[in-house]
Amino acid sequence: MSRRIIIVTAVHAPSARFLADAYKSLCEQELPEGWEWHWLIQEDGRTDEVEPHVPDDDRVTFRQGRPGGPGVARTIALAHADGEYVKILDADDQLAPGTLARDLAALEADPSIGWATSRVLDFLPDGSTAGFPGDPEHGPIECRAVVDYWAAHDYRAQVHPATLFVRRDLLLAIGGWMALPASEDTGLLLALNSVARGWFSSEVGLLYRKWEGQMTGQASHVDADERDARMAVVEARARALDHFQWRYPVSSD
Known part of the structure; x- marks a missing residue:
């Protein structure tokens, strides 16, 4: 029986046109033998504008719900997350080649690591990309490191919450995304960093679309x-x- 990585995506009508690019980036991921991904796309609302952009693939599940923002949509999607790991993928972003395999390898290798993030490039309207200075060192991120950096740098974390890969049970224990109109993903990242060691991959893991x-x-x-x-x-x-x-x-002592 295959083991699953659940990809969670919140989408609203304006961003639905980018789902095809996100899907292409998913299809290009290569996973170790015995692993598969399943994509949960949750519309933040109920319209007729999103479903036509949803790929026709047995590995993709589309649902709708009353509007409440992307954090609510993602948290509702967790009800159907039947895999060991959850990967965040915003509707307008794209995974870089090899991202899922690298995230998976980091957490499978070390049970004390609860979550992973990776380097991000802005994906600009002209098709070019731009990076950011100040990435942390490749490797483990200790508890409180992100929280303290964020507080000391005008509320800007040194790792990006849109790249999160996290153990499903840990994500549920934290309560999913915060009930905020924005920054709900930053709230999740900081909560995770308060309770669990993380991992940062210096290889590019996400193209973050600017539009x-x-x-x-x-x-x-x-x-x-x-x-x-x-x-x-x-x-x-x-x-x-x-x-x-x-x-x-949790310690067994």
Whole structure:
């Protein structure tokens, strides 16, 4: 029986046209023998505009639900995540070749690693790409390292939450994505870093599409009052988890 990696994607009508590129990047992934992926696409809402862009593939499942934002859509999709690992793939992004195999290898090799991230390139409208300075060293990321860096660098983490690959049981224990209008994925990343060691791959794992309709490019995303409130609760959650000293994996002592 094959072991599964569940790919979770939230989508709304404006980003549906990019699903074909995301699907192509998935189909180009090579996994070790005995492993397979299954793609859960969850529409944030109920329209007639997304389903025509969903690939006709037995490995792809499409569902709809009432709108609540991408974090809600992803968390609802977890109800059907029947694999050992969950990989995040936003509808407008693309995986780089070899990403799933590298993520899988990191977590399979070390049971103390709860999650993995990788290097990101911006995928610009003209087809070019651009990287970022300041990536951490290739290898393990210790607990609190991301939280502390994020707090000291104007709420910018040194690893990207859109690249997360995580153990399903850990993701469920954390409660999925935060109930926020934005930064819900950053909230998840910081919570994970508060309770479990992670991994960073210095090889490119994601092409992060920059386009006019993306949520992080909207004026509401940078509203100062809301941003301050989001960042405050994101950090408070991460610090509280650390304070209570819950750790993954759970000690048998």
